[in-house]
Amino acid sequence: MTPSTSRLAALVLLATTASLSGAHAAPDEKIKAAAEQAKPAVIDSLREMVLIESGSSDVDGLKKMADLTEGRLKALGATTERRKTTRGAGADMVIGTFEGTGRRKLMLIAHMDTVYQPGILKTEPYHVEGDLIYGPGIADDKGGIAVILHSLQILKDMGWRDYAKLTVAFNPDEEVGSIGSGEFISELADQHDVVLSCEPTAAKPAAPMDALLLGASGTATAMMEVTGRAAHAGAAPDRGRNALIELSHQLLQTRDVAKSIPGTQLNWTTANAGTVRNQIPEKGSAIGDVRVTVADGIEKLQAALDEKIKTHLVPDTDVKVIIEKGRPPFVATERGRALAKDGQAIYAELDRPLAVVDMTGGGTDAGFANRSGKAIVVESFGIAGYNYHAHNEYIDSTTIVPRLYLMTRMLIEQGKKM
Numbered sequence: 001m002t003p004s005t006s007r008l009a010a011l012v013l014l015a016t017t018a019s020l021s022g023a024h025a026a027p028d029e030k031i032k033a034a035a036e037q038a039k040p041a042v043i044d045s046l047r048e049m050v051l052i053e054s055g056s057s058d059v060d061g062l063k064k065m066a067d068l069t070e071g072r073l074k075a076l077g078a079t080t081e082r083r084k085t086t087r088g089a090g091a092d093m094v095i096g097t098f099e100g101t102g103r104r105k106l107m108l109i110a111h112m113d114t115v116y117q118p119g120i121l122k123t124e125p126y127h128v129e130g131d132l133i134y135g136p137g138i139a140d141d142k143g144g145i146a147v148i149l150h151s152l153q154i155l156k157d158m159g160w161r162d163y164a165k166l167t168v169a170f171n172p173d174e175e176v177g178s179i180g181s182g183e184f185i186s187e188l189a190d191q192h193d194v195v196l197s198c199e200p201t202a203a204k205p206a207a208p209m210d211a212l213l214l215g216a217s218g219t220a221t222a223m224m225e226v227t228g229r230a231a232h233a234g235a236a237p238d239r240g241r242n243a244l245i246e247l248s249h250q251l252l253q254t255r256d257v258a259k260s261i262p263g264t265q266l267n268w269t270t271a272n273a274g275t276v277r278n279q280i281p282e283k284g285s286a287i288g289d290v291r292v293t294v295a296d297g298i299e300k301l302q303a304a305l306d307e308k309i310k311t312h313l314v315p316d317t318d319v320k321v322i323i324e325k326g327r328p329p330f331v332a333t334e335r336g337r338a339l340a341k342d343g344q345a346i347y348a349e350l351d352r353p354l355a356v357v358d359m360t361g362g363g364t365d366a367g368f369a370n371r372s373g374k375a376i377v378v379e380s381f382g383i384a385g386y387n388y389h390a391h392n393e394y395i396d397s398t399t400i401v402p403r404l405y406l407m408t409r410m411l412i413e414q415g416k417k418m
Helices: 003-011 013-020 029-050 059-075 138-158 182-189 243-254 297-308 334-348 397-416
Strands: 079-084 092-099 105-111 127-129 132-134 165-171 194-197 211-213 218-227 264-273 283-292 318-325 355-357 376-378 394-396
Touching: 029 059, 029 138, 029 397, 059 079, 059 092, 059 138, 059 165, 105 138, 105 182, 105 397, 138 165, 138 394, 138 397, 165 182, 194 397, 211 334, 218 243, 218 264, 218 297, 243 264, 243 283, 243 297, 243 318, 264 297, 283 297, 297 318, 334 355, 334 376, 334 397, 394 397
Parallel strands: 105 165, 105 194, 194 376, 211 355
Antiparallel strands: 079 092, 092 165, 127 132, 132 394, 218 283, 218 318, 264 283
């Protein structure tokens, strides 16, 4: 979650708390007890998964995660398949399908990859400090996987099968934009009535309470290329056309372009130019992170960048910018908002407030699931955590039981609906 999520959560605090002041349903004691009993097993699962390093390019680690999750889904009674992603590292997506006796088609999604490089466990090992459990990827998104697997175990033990079909999808490339699995997710989601996505909810200090998410930015990649002219840096620098200088100029003059285009954001994040010290660099390039919350945001940003880069600092250089679309934005429908309110009512059974956050800057596979609008999609059913994509990522273990309760009760209630 971003700092803006924390502010939004704070804004809904009074309204959410007020809604709890009235009468609300008593908790389902059987499910609550089952969630409490499952907590140690959830922690064991989290430890097992964290000890598998599974960065988005770590094919061996992702295979271990796929083997683990597929095995757990089979043990729960699912029919499973491994689907090779179409781009990227070439890892497998794991899909589990359960056939029930009800009417509705339900889908759960989470991802197996993390942002961390191989060897991260040497410097950031799994460890426990009070209620906080630390480990690379423990919140984003191995906590989401754990919520799915253990909620389904609770429901299996109860004999619950009030669904026509229940599908679980674990993909291996979410952290790189789901470049090889996004279309599969969209295709699967369109075959279901409801999709619950299990990214983490933000823990303190990022947010004052647990939340569900109704919106997330779409993602894209901006690529800038500058072509100049090589020359001897000592004997004839004036004969060159310095691509590094021109690249720097273009990065500075385009850094605020998105601020004039509502619903867009651009941050240049990597750059490269030159190969040796004594040569004027002929080539320069940069990559930028793009976020959009409106349908035509990328097209408007591309047009603005094309206009801006017409002005050069270094004569006789060529500059191009291309924006490559990634994950679509996620903006929940009114049906999604109603489902989130159902979640608030379920949390109220535990005398806990639950925020409903309208938008965050982070991308999510809920964007692919929600792209056509056919399914009802809500995000952030995972465990509360913090510091994801940073150092010392952790989950707050006190949220394990309420998140299991939320997922389990939500599935039961959605199964009842027409």
